[in-house]
Amino acid sequence: GAGVSQSPRYKVAKRGQDVALRCDPISGHVSLFWYQQALGQGPEFLTYFQNEAQLDKSGLPSDRFFAERPEGSVSTLKIQRTQQEDSAVYLCASSFLGDRGYGYTFGSGTRLTVV
Amino acid sequence: KQEVTQIPAALSVPEGENLVLNCSFTDSAIYNLQWFRQDPGKGLTSLLLIQSSQREQTSGRLNASLDKSSGRSTLYIAASQPGDSATYLCAVGNNRLAFGKGNQVVVIP
Numbered sequence: 001g002a003g004v005s006q007s008p009r010y011k012v013a014k015r016g017q018d019v020a021l022r023c024d025p026i027s028g029h030v031s032l033f034w035y036q037q038a039l040g041q042g043p044e045f046l047t048y049f050q051n052e053a054q055l056d057k058s059g060l061p062s063d064r065f066f067a068e069r070p071e072g073s074v075s076t077l078k079i080q081r082t083q084q085e086d087s088a089v090y091l092c093a094s095s096f097l098g099d100r101g102y103g104y105t106f107g108s109g110t111r112l113t114v115v
Numbered sequence: 116k117q118e119v120t121q122i123p124a125a126l127s128v129p130e131g132e133n134l135v136l137n138c139s140f141t142d143s144a145i146y147n148l149q150w151f152r153q154d155p156g157k158g159l160t161s162l163l164l165i166q167s168s169q170r171e172q173t174s175g176r177l178n179a180s181l182d183k184s185s186g187r188s189t190l191y192i193a194a195s196q197p198g199d200s201a202t203y204l205c206a207v208g209n210n211r212l213a214f215g216k217g218n219q220v221v222v223i224p
Contacts, residue, residue, distance in 0.1 A: 006158075033211065033212070035212075035214075040216070041216055042119070042204055042206075042214030042215050042216045042217055043159070043204075043206075043212070043214050044214075045211045045212065045213070048211055056211060059211075091158060091159065093159075093212075103147070103149055103161055103164040104149065104161065104206075104208075104212065105161065106151070106158045106159040106160075106161075107158055108157060108158035109157075109158045111156075
């Protein structure tokens with residue numbers, strides 16, 4: 001597609017519920033990133049894929065967070081047993097090949113509210 | 116860990132004035148620096164990308180400079196317009212992006 005597509009745009013979850021957030025990157029983009037943006041803050045890195053390989057997951061805040069990209073294109077970020085502190089906008093970005101001279105394109109994000 | 120700071124956090128200017136937004140980072144071993152714009156409730160729109168070997172980039176009324184040795188970048192927006200009102204985010208990349216908290220800009224008609 002022309003841009004990075006994320007779904008759903010908004011998600012309200014009850015505390016303890018599991019959620020799955022989808023990211024469809026730009027076709028041909030090798031690298032895919034997930035970021036978490038709390039209100040009034042800059043985005044914080046969560047995890048990074050190169051094709052289907054998850055090369056860095058050091059930003060995932062707990063073992064309740066899990067991301068996958070099984071075929072090297074679409075990615076899913078899953079949050080188990082959601083808690084109120086998980087409320088944030090989750091942004092996905094893709095890049096042609098990491099950040100070695102190439103920029104990033106971000107999706108519009110998924111706003112998650114845990115009640 | 117890369118730390119990115121943006122000053123000022125917020126500013127208001129009358130329409131027509133030039134905007135100067137500052138970004139500083141602690142680790143100069145970066146591959147590139149990118150400026151983004153974020154409108155309320157929206158995702159990030161890329162404005163300018165400066166590769167590590169470059170010193171500046173220009174697009175229309177926007178100009179961004181990069182001084183790796185001092186760990187600084189400046190975004191200039193000439194002749195500001197009300198439509199420039201948004202939050203501007205600076206991000207430096209080294210296999211993953213580190214963001215500042217942003218400069219929240221209001222251009223007053």
